[in-house]
Every structure is written in C-alpha cells, then in structure tokens.
Amino acid sequence: MGGQRRSCAARLKGMKASAVVLIGIVIIAAFGVRSDRGSTLTDISLSSHGRIGVYLTSFALTKPETLTAVLTAAREGKINAVVINVKNMHGEVTYASAVPLARKIGATVGRIDPRALIARLHAAGIYVIARQVLFYDPKLAAYLKLPNPWVPVDNDQAVAYNLAIASEVASLGFDELQFDYIRFPDGEGLGTRYAARYAAVNRFLDAARDALAGRITISADLFGRVMWNWNRKKIDPIGQSLEEIATRVDFVSPMLYPSHYNEEYYKDDPYRVVKEALAAGMARVSTPIRPFLQAFGRDVPAGMSLEEYIRAQIRAARESGTDGYLFWNPSCDHTALYRALAD
Template structure:
C-alpha cells in the first residue's frame, strides 16, 4: 500500500513538472515563431549588383505582420520606397557605386525589433572594349583579333566565348580577317556592352597594268608584261574577268554565265593565278558589271525584259553602246550574276575584284525606264557595292570600283557618288586620263597636253571626297595615244601627280595591252 502511494506521488510530481515546463516553454516557442524577420529577395547577401538587379530587390513582411509596418534603411538612413502589392521596392534603385547596407525592420513595443540586414556592392559601370587598330593587308592570312575588355569577366565574339586574362586582355585567332566582329562583354554585376568592330583593312598598294583576257592568251602581249613584273617595274597584273562585250574570259561555273553562253576559254583562271602568285605578282580581276550586251540580249530575247535598262516606251536603252548595252543594276538577277562572278573569282584566288561600269548609262534619266528601282540610281549602285564587298571580303579579296573622272564633281550623270560609295569599297580608281578631259577642266587649258596639271588637280578632288574614310584612291593613268602621243614623259608626269597627292599606287590603261612606252623604273 505504501509503495503504491509513493508511485502515485511520483507520477503527480512528474505531471506537475511537465505542466510547469510547458507553461514556461510555451511563451518562448510562440515568441520565436512570431519573431520571424522580414524576407528580402532579389539579391544575395554580399553580392555585387547593378541597377537592373536592384530593381528586383523586394521586401515582404514577416508572418503575422502587414507590409505597412516594415521600414527600410539604406546605409542606416530611411530610404524612399514604393509598394507593389504585398512587397516593398526601392523607389529609386539607381544607387551610387560602392558598398551599401540594407536593413528591413518591423518595430516592436515590448520586444526587440524584427530586422534583417544585408550588405551588397553596387557596380553600375559597364566594361569597356578596346581593339588593336592595326590594319589588315592580307585578307587570306590567319588573323588575330587582340584587345582588352576592361572590367569584364565574360567576352564573346560573334557569340563564341573568348578567354580573358587577369586584366581583361584577349587574343582571338581566326582563319582569316572577317569584315566585322560582334563583341559582347559582361561583368559580375551584370553590366554589359556590345560593340560591332569593323576590322580595319588597308589595301597593300600596287603598280599594275591592264590586260584583257584575249591579250593574256597572246604570248606577244603577255610575255612583255610578265617581264615587267619580273624586272620589278610593276607588281600587279589586272586581268579581265568579264569585259565590255559581256564575255567571261575563263570557263566560269556560275549558272547564269553557262546558261547565256558568256564563258570563254581564253585562260585558265586558277592556273594563271597560281603561276603569278608563285612569282610574287598580285592579280586584280576587272569585272565589267552593268554594261553587258550578252546578258542584256539573252534576257531580252527570253522575255526577261526587266533585266535591261529601257527607254520610256519600252525598248532596250542603247545610247552610244549598241542595241543591247546596259543591264539593270536594280534587278536581282543582274545583281546576283555579277556578285556570283565576283565571289567565284575571289575563290579562285584573285587578290582584288575591281568593278568597272559600276554605273548607269549616260543620258537623260527622265527618258530611262529602270524596272524595280526603289531608290536613287546613286544609292542603288552603293547598295550593290556594299553587298558585293561583304561577299568578296568573306572570300579573301579586296574590292575596288572604277569611276569616271567627272564623278568627283558631277556624280548625277553616271550615278557615282564618291562619298557615298567610299565606305563600301577598299579603293576607288578614278579614270583621270588627260585625253578624256575637256579644255578648261580644273582650270587646265589643254588637259591632254598637260598631264601633270590635270591629274594632280583632279586627284586632289578625289582625295578630298574620301577624307575621313579608310578608302584609298588608286587611279587609272593613261598609257595610250589618242590625239597626242603618250610616252615615258607623259606617263611619269601622271605618276608624279599621283604621288604628290599621297597616292603611291596606280594602274596603267592601254586597250592594246602594250606598255613599252610607260618608262617605269624598277622598284627596289
């Protein structure tokens, strides 16, 4: 009996003890649960962020509290907020760069305030990009893009990751120089910058002569020119791809060339280029663009009249060039045909593609019908050059455009606007032949008898037209007789005039492809 009484007392005491414990512990448990802190989301404690990230920073009230009871302190001082539903946001997230603290608190009367404090660093400065501006002079050699992405931790070039060293320097090796590279840099804070970098390209220069496809097939004309190159009197041979007759000098594989029968077998393009390159001679391919009787006639007779520039009453425009003369520079087929020949030639190894007749025909524009033309003729020509260079550059060749000597002062009659064209070609080759100027041009009484005077003044005008661009002027100079015999003195006068305008390069024109009268001295 006594033992049972003792057990009951013990159980009672244990029960009382448990009740006392629960009575004491219950307020403590309730206080811990109700004392939850405000919830800060959007950034992590210790993070480095930019303004965009701060816009995502939000604060919610702890359980059991209303958002109106929450206060925010920035660096220890109240900060203006705005309410978004049950969240508080910074009214102005554009904080100054540097270290900051944010405290979110709910004041309490009888207990300590409920608060949470986090530290973060604001970095609103985007990385900066700089690229080595050294110009490329050989588009087919491997190219290394070097530069610095200061402040960046991630860099891409055309969406491909580029490694960075400790100070942001980078070096990206490419198989050849692209026309442009899209760079994008980002730092740890999320700041980013994008920059389209145009790869600087500078033509290496040349001293060259014109050769037709037929002339190249003649040893009597070809061998003297080869000897000039071997004697270092010239370093470049300009060889026709497509000439004024519309003939393509080699067996082109461009589908339209084969369809209209414009290809010829005057030379084997790949074999000739390989031979000349082996001797250190550059090869420029002259491509007569829009004067193309073969394409014009084939198009007209097959009912594709829109490929041909026409009179207002719907006949093929002839001017002084014959019944089928000028193809339509606004027609997609004509554009595609010429660009197709240009890219094929670049792939075969031509160092340059030099467009000729890159213009409209002379005459009253109001009397011409140009199907599909949506812009001015000048802009259409420029658009063609821009599209061509992108394709030609991709295949490792430079792009040039031959223009009339009058284009510097009178672009309208031939649709050759030099300042507009310049950004889209590597060089412009004005035909400043003294025999082609009228008396009094540039204040020169008799241009044909004054080769130095007319060339030095006209080229100065062209130089001014391309000032501020990377485009060079490489003039066509006269090495033929017209009303006056042209020998070494006249050719040298033109070369001197070019050099005095800072132009060390030139191309000599003789339709007969004979240059024994040029008087060129060997270049060391």
C-alpha cells in the same frame, strides 16, 4: 492620295531592296560564303598597298609574249600588279565559269585558266586583280530582251548574276576584285531620277560587300569626274558618288585620263589634270586612292612623247600620295609604259 502614293512607292522600294538582299543570301548559300559581317570592310593586308599595275585583256593573255613582257617588267621592278578581265565589255566570262546563267546565255568562253595564271604571277611576286565589268553586258541584255547593252543597276537578275560571278571569282585565288561599269549610262536624255541611281549603285556594293565578306579585297573603277567637287551635288546620271562608294570598298580607282577632258588646258597638261583631280577627291575621302592613268596615245600633245605623257601623270600621282597606280591601255601594248618606268 498623293501621300498614299508616296507611301506605297516607299514600301515598294523597300520590298525591292529586300529582294536584292534575299537574292544575295541565296547566292551566298550556294557558294558556301559566310555572311556574318557587319559594316566592316575587308582587312587589307600590306601586300595590297603600293601596287603599280597594268591592265591585261584575256585576248592579250593568249599571246605568250604578253605574259613574258609582264614577268620581265616585274623582275626589273617596274610593276608589281596586273588587272585581268574576268568579265569584259562583251559580256564574256573569260574563264570556265560554273555559274548557271553564264552558261545558259553563252557568256562563258574559258579563254584563261585563272588558277594556273595566278600561280605563275604570284611566283613572280605579282599582285593579281580581277576586273569584273558589271552593268554593261550585251549578252545579259540580249537574254533579258533589253533595248541596248546597258542593264539597269537595279535589275534584280543582273544583281544576282553579277554577285554569283563575284563570289566564284573570290574562290579562284585572286588578290582583289575590281568592279567596273558600276554605274548607269552617261549622256543626254536619260531622265532626272538621279537619287534612285545613286541608291542602286550603293545597294549593289552593299550586297557585294556582304557576299564577299573577308574573302577578297574589293575595289571600284570610277569615272575620273567623280573626283571633282561638283560630284557632291549628286546630279550626274551615272549614279557614282565618291563619298558613298568609298565607304563600301577597300580601294577606289578613278580613271584620270587627260584625253577624256573637253578643256584643252587639261588635255594638254597631263600633270595638271591628274594633280588637281587627285587633290579635290583625296580631300573628301579616307579610302585609299589607286588611280588608273592613261598609257595609250590618244590626244597626246604635239611635241610630247607618250613616255613623257605617262611620266607627267606618274609624277602627279606620286606627289599626291596615291596608294600606287594602275595603267590603262586598251590594246595592252605597254611598250611605251615600260620605257617610261625605266627612267
């Protein structure tokens, strides 16, 4: 009986994976996307490489001064890329989406006009990355009657919904689609079914890669801790494996924020933590690494300015040979960053 149960479980798992693939095929047909690609990733043009960018929320982009500052920084040679929310942590789709479920659950807010915004940024030589938050989604979770905002990565409706949005985003003119929250929740009491979580993350990326075949560059934001060698053990509840994700995307963006470490010797030395994390992770994969660096003031060591804190991380990234880097500031106030980049 034990063997029979395992056999049944395996068949059910296979059926579930097939269902996800079928959903992806339906979405592809709906959006007129070809699915004739094998395991080859998107051909990366030279314009994708060496990008230095800032994160911008849709709220920030409603303020004219935000875009003015970005265009000025680009003109001065400080940045050449932006990361813009197309789906955020509130579950909002920030543009006027035509995806039926986005409209049904009240997710579409139409805060930005992607085509007009992209045209203006492209005119300034700025590479435009769309950030799509995936499985932390209060609106979808409420619709599915889930107990918290985390939607399981192996939930078929969530997979289909996010693939539909991704396919739509790929048609809007963005240069790259960056997946964030491509994981399970972190914390205690989450069980030990780690293998299933890693498999679910990989299945989603496989489906996304097929759905977006050749249409847009794909990247993934990962927890900074995946860069450390213990990640190879696959004992992390979030389900992110650096090696396995790296083979499924064009760029990897680990979030290497020094303030997020418990160890004081890392919190107090932004250069060291970024340098050591990159050394460990970059030795394990050949996919280009474009890290997110900390451009906000949390836990900046006493006696160190935010500008110095940022410059220390930049030095570590440059010395490590990363393929550009991005800057995260949740408030989108990049004043200190622009000063740091001027020196």
